[in-house]
Amino acid sequence: MIERRDVFQAIADPTRRMIILKLxxxxxxxxxxxxxxxxxxxxxxxxxxxxxxxxxxSMSQKGREQVCEAQLGQLDEVTDWVTESRKLWNQxxxxxxxxxxxxxx
Amino acid sequence: MIERRDVFQAIADPTRRMIILKLxxxxxxxxxxxxxxxxxxxxxxxxxxxxxxxxxxSMSQKGREQVCEAQLGQLDEVTDWVTESRKLWNQxxxxxxxxxxxxxx
DNA sequence: TATAAGAACAACCATTTGGTTGTCCAAATG
DNA sequence: CATTTGGACAACCAAATGGTTGTTCTTATA
Numbered sequence: 360m361i362e363r364r365d366v367f368q369a370i371a372d373p374t375r376r377m378i379i380l381k382l383x384x385x386x387x388x389x390x391x392x393x394x395x396x397x398x399x400x401x402x403x404x405x406x407x408x409x410x411x412x413x414x415x416x417s418m419s420q421k422g423r424e425q426v427c428e429a430q431l432g433q434l435d436e437v438t439d440w441v442t443e444s445r446k447l448w449n450q451x452x453x454x455x456x457x458x459x460x461x462x463x464x
Numbered sequence: 465m466i467e468r469r470d471v472f473q474a475i476a477d478p479t480r481r482m483i484i485l486k487l488x489x490x491x492x493x494x495x496x497x498x499x500x501x502x503x504x505x506x507x508x509x510x511x512x513x514x515x516x517x518x519x520x521x522s523m524s525q526k527g528r529e530q531v532c533e534a535q536l537g538q539l540d541e542v543t544d545w546v547t548e549s550r551k552l553w554n555q556x557x558x559x560x561x562x563x564x565x566x567x568x569x
Numbered sequence: 570t571a572t573a574a575g576a577a578c579a580a581c582c583a584t585t586t587g588g589t590t591g592t593c594c595a596a597a598t599g
Numbered sequence: 600c601a602t603t604t605g606g607a608c609a610a611c612c613a614a615a616t617g618g619t620t621g622t623t624c625t626t627a628t629a
Binding site: 595 | 600601602603604605606607608609610611612613614615616617618619620621622623624625626627628629
């Protein structure tokens with residue numbers, strides 16, 4: 360099986376984004392995370408697994424509870440990519456500006 | 465069918481991210497975009513459609529060619545969400561810092 | 570100790586996704 | 600005019616996705 364898990368795919372799902380948002384206020388166990396979502400705890404656990412696999416959240420056992428904590432440093436990959444794309448995109452306009460200034464004379 | 469197209473889902477696919485990167489250097493037609501990807505032009509056209517539907521690229525007819533241009537302002541939604549999540553996440557540490565300073569005395 | 574609660578594991582299911590091929594049409598080009 | 604070329608449309612397919620239920624196991628708790 361090819362490990363296709365990446366951060367971009369992880370944040371693509373709205374439920375997972377909600378989980379991240381919820382966890383950004385502080386660590387919670389799986390049951391707590393699942394509250395207020397209209398889906399089964401098992402479904403939540405699957406989302407948690409995906410988020411964990413790509414490093415967005417970390418897990419720690421505490422008695423019978425599995426405590427999840429956000430590790431949002433992993434989101435750098437996303438902002439880096441957006442920033443890089445936009446940098447190139449903006450350079451395009453700068454080149455056009457330069458061209459327009461040169462031909463104006 | 466529910467319109468589930470959003471920017472997060474659009475950038476989840478690596479091929480689509482490559483397309484965006486390619487277009488951030490300047491507009492291209494569908495055939496040009498498809499070059500160097502090992503997949504069919506039809507597959508590329510489908511990706512283009514998705515990117516267009518969520519506003520990341522715009523299309524304009526030019527003779528028989530369909531010219532695609534990046535509209536990376538739409539990526540704000542992504543950076544905004546990441547920024548907001550991280551803001552909350554950092555506040556968590558600030559609260560902890562405050563607590564530690566207060567109890568140290 | 571009996572029971573409730575947190576979570577893992579597995580099997581299953583419908584829908585979506587990312588890709589394919591084939592046909593067809595309009596616009597360039599020899 | 601004949602032929603490429605750019606692209607649209609449709610049908611189809613395998614795999615992935617997001618969800619379900621049922622069982623089991625361990626840890627708390629009344």
